[in-house]
Amino acid sequence: MPSLPLLLSQAFNGLALGSLLALVSSGLTIILGTLGVLNFAHGALFMLGAYAAYATLQVTDSFLLALLAGGGFMLLVGVLMERILVRLFYHRPPEDQILVTFGAGIVLVEAVRAVFGGNNQRVPVPGWGEGVTQLGFLIYPTYRLELIGIIALTLGVLWLVLYRTSIGLVVRAGIEDAGMVGILGINVRRTFLLVFALGVVAAGFAGMLYAPIVSVNPDMGGSFMVESFVVIVIGGLGSFPGAVAGGLIAGEIISITSAFDSAYSEVMLYAVMALLLVVRPQGLFGTEGRV
Amino acid sequence: MKLLPELALAAVLAVAPFVLPHLGGSYDLMERVLDWGLLGLGFDLLFGWTGLLSFGQAAFYGAGGFVAAWLLVNNIIGSVWIALFAGTVAAGVFGLLVGYLAVRRIGIYFAMITLAFGQMAYFLENSPLSDYTGGENGLPGVPVPSIGFGASAFPIATGLPMYWLLAAFFLAGFILARRIAHSPFGVVLRAIKENTARAAMIGHSVPRYKLAAFVIAALYAGLAGGLLGVFQSYMPPDAFALDTSGQLVVQTVIGGVGTLIGPTVGAAVWLWLRDNLQALPDVGALWKLILGVVFILLVTFLRRGICGEIRYRAMRGRHAAAEAAAQADGASRPATQLREVRALAMPLTAPMIQAQPGLPALRAIDLSRHYGGIRAVDEVSFEVPRNSIHAVIGPNGAGKSTLFKMLLDEVTPTAGEVRLFGQRITGLGATRTSQLGIGKSNQLNQLFLELTVRENLRIAALARRRGSFRVDILRAADSIAEVERQIEAAMTTVELAARAETPVHVLAYGEKRRLEIGIALATGPNVLLLDEPLAGMSPAERISTRALIREIGRSRTLLIVEHDMDAIFELAERITVLYDGRWLAEGTPEEIQRNQAVQDAYLGGLHEHEPA
């Protein structure tokens, strides 16, 4: 039985882990809810963001600049991907969308490998994030603490956009009934483009933020993508609050399980997902009969 | 010739090992292609036939393979055949468990859940169960099977003999898959893919069919996994990997979804391209990038895949010919003969509920349906005597469609109940009520667009004859004489015999409308609900459809919602009027015509409840 301080440390760590999962998953769920597209390239986009940060840091030292430049790059990628590829699939069955984004994911990973090689690249922790912070009995990396804050801020901005602006209203209406929104005369196409790009930027942004923590290589996105699938199954498809709650819960599950036996941390997550599917198939915040 | 594909396959398999090695193939490559093909047969039944895209087949591939390999390597079972059987069964059981959780959802959700379970299996294989599975090393040393018993048994050596083993299994698997596909069970699977909601409404228990298809796919996967371990004497851990599931999907799409042989062709193409692309100078690691781009292009522009495209072109020719033949046949029959046939062969199945003669066919008791604060239907009651024609009318927004849905239990009432021949059917669900004998033709066509008229009607006709769920995978879909007669009767009744072999999406609107009625009719309902049957029809079509409705009403109970007042007053024996979700009036056509409240409702009276 692990000690209380240890459990508390892990619980706190789960917040950090969970907030990242929340960010990655919210991008996925927004796209899924509004466009009905399950973006199987999401993991690759996460990776692309990390590489964007890496590439920018080759020419500048400012992490902030890397975030901005990376964000802009991911926006471009999102727009291009939607305009060139995804747009062709709105009226095709959902399976086709899965297939094409799956293919896009493979292409992105291999393209990055061709350009940058398979080596692990290093993105250093930014200056303002170095060192550790003492929180009572807990010693925690400063950067991870700041991450929680940055991600909370980002999610807050996303929430504001979705729930307090007219564009956000259109997006949420689109999640309910895209056809109706179109009939009302609103330019649904442009909204779709915006939503897709937003989701891509969220994924890439998460990758950029995470790059200093993990090793940056072309295959880094795979496990995050699967975990974000589990998160939105737990939280409810298409639900933004569901993605956030699901992410935090997933982070806690992984961390607290590892306080007992780290070998089972991943399996526990899947077990919880399976349980939820039996007890409440639509997820915590999902609506009955959505899919 | 019905057995042509099987014979063609057998011929190809027999000849391949003598031809392909000269073209750069090898026995090992052929064995692998066949193994992927076997895995793909089950997957195609799941994805191509039932429309369920699973990204987790690797879980069953690995489960079957590792159970078989573990039993053999640890000498628990000596016979490879028994071990393969055990592995297949284990995979099937695993499939049952996962499927139970996964098939409650469709489309995207389903793909995600299967992917997640596939990953979970991978984690289990690598860590907690690694004592059994060898963890990331896999299980080496799997023996080859032997034929014969005791001292005279000879093992199947690698190379050509092993190829024959794989070929035999694949051929058997293919023959079985084809039988499944062309069985009544397979027909229902296709119906589920084309229009899940309608298939359920017609009376097929969709969740059970989906689960059955899932388990079948898992069984095929388990056998393929076991064979993998056997033919390469090694059971690899990456059998469980996400990549394996992904590669299966990619290969199936390349070869052609819904063709059964597509996954095999796709595997051959993918493996051949992978080997040969790498061999090209300067390509090396770029092979995956190239293939990824090819895949995207294929999904975007050649979605049917190689075999699918070939079959599509072949079918187009065949359909045109069959259509011409059917038209000629239909045109040559005199009109009087048509009417006689209709009268004689009106599809009807004996009622499942044996009720006392006095009870009404259908009875609505205080039916209500509230959506939050909105009362779409509020305490509506009425009775429909047997073999009568009853109409429900009311201005738009009166709640007629909602009422109809509650009569079938497509929508659960907030309060009240419905009785069919005296038995309460509220809460049973549309599938069950359809089996009990109540059917509906929809206001908006709910057809199986990619299938022919005959196939559409067969889906309906199979429902009550077979019950809501039956795994009759070995008989041919058109082998039930009663069902075929029912189809003919329904087709003739709605005058679509000339279009029997036409894909439905080609039909004109009026013909589609008739088919909509025909499908409802083909289930042989004792009580038939017609939701605006005349909607969108031309005056000429209305006349013939009204005659049709009158014919139908002779042999069963009819309930009609319509806006065409002429038709209503001509056909109906009794009319119920709804206004704003509530019962307004009821009576004979003459009584309703004279009713002041009804006139006000239609012409805008009753101001305080007037919608803005």
Place this chain on the structure above:
Amino acid sequence: MHEPRAPIARRRMLQAGIGLAGGLALPRGLARPGFGLAEAMAQDLPAKLGTYPDGASGPSVFVGITTPLTGPYSADGKDAQLGYELAIAEINAGSAAVAKWGLSGKGVLGKEIKYAVADSETKPNVAVQAQTQFIQRNKAIMITGSVSSATAIALEELAQREKVLNMVGLSGSNDTTGKNCQRYGFRSQPSAYMACKALGPVVAKGLGHGRKAAYLVPDYSYGHSVFDSFVDAVKQYGWTTATQQVVPLGTSDFSSALLNIANSGADVFVNIAFGADSVASTKQADQFGVLKKMKLVVPNISSFQAKEVGAALMQGAYGTFDFWWTMQDQYPLAKDFVESFVAKHNYHPRWGAHIGYMQTLLWAASVERAKSFHPIAVIKTLEASKADPYTTSLGKVWYRAEDHQLVRPVPVVIGKAPGTMRNQDDFFDVLDVVPGEPLLPPIELTGCHMGTYS
């Protein structure tokens, strides 16, 4: 466990065995394997075995190489590929360098080496598939390559079944020459046992006795194998295990495990993770302050780890691997190798390239000693090498007959301070090059039961 697959008619191996034993019993000068071995055995060798003689009857022979070019180990895989290609090019050219390894003339026994490199995608099954093709279609006379013990073990199994020699690529697990050993497989990289046994005294000397160690162990058999070997090696110095954190496959965020480690009260952090996982976990360990509190020991350092983690973090870290390029100062043949490689590829070869280079040359040298491509002749030559070790980039080495583990020195290194690096690849100082023979595990403990020759 290795029962014969098909009842091939048994050959008279007994006589050949006696001949070999007799040859070994003679004084060293007379018992020189190779000369006369093939002749002595000629009547007793099966005429057809595996891809012999089909694969060796023409003007060239084929070597099948699998290496991951995509997937998590693609960097190591590329490195290994370059090592293989360099060796083959030099052998075919009959360069002065390869002459020092005991080869003569161009090619191997006058035949050119043709080869193909297949992407194993870091998956054992794909490697098995590709090599089976090479064997069945190209009549490969030798198969090689792997980056991961799982692949190595699978290929050894394939080699034994197909009767084609497998010079194992990168593989550190004890099982490769332990419970999964094969007659047709030969492994040159130090096993986990050897690496840890070499490392033990050095870290005890450098870090002291009675240390408390916290372990980060990836949850697969390789990881557990290294853990067991290391604990075993430092037990005698009074080292204890403060905590053992097992992390599942695919973890990229080690924070949970590192929190436990940071709170364990240990003073040494032993990181057993490999590849990208070792890079991520080391970085994160630094972020959690673990590296400030504890010394770092990495029993098996991944090829590009130092470059990817950065010299600052690897500074003062102890570890081992198969080869480091500064060993060229000690071994002249290593110098040839490193110089040719740098000239061609502009970076200093890592140990993956070295394994590829060395295994290819060991094979070629054995073929020339045996004067035959016959797999059994070559195997027996390799097994008899103790009496007449090979001259290589690691000095004199030989294969232990009982488990086919190469008996070779193990370098123990320490990370250099960034300021003292002389070039961009100068990450480590070689503290000690520990002779191999004392590091070998006793045969009874390996669990190795060799298969048959045919």
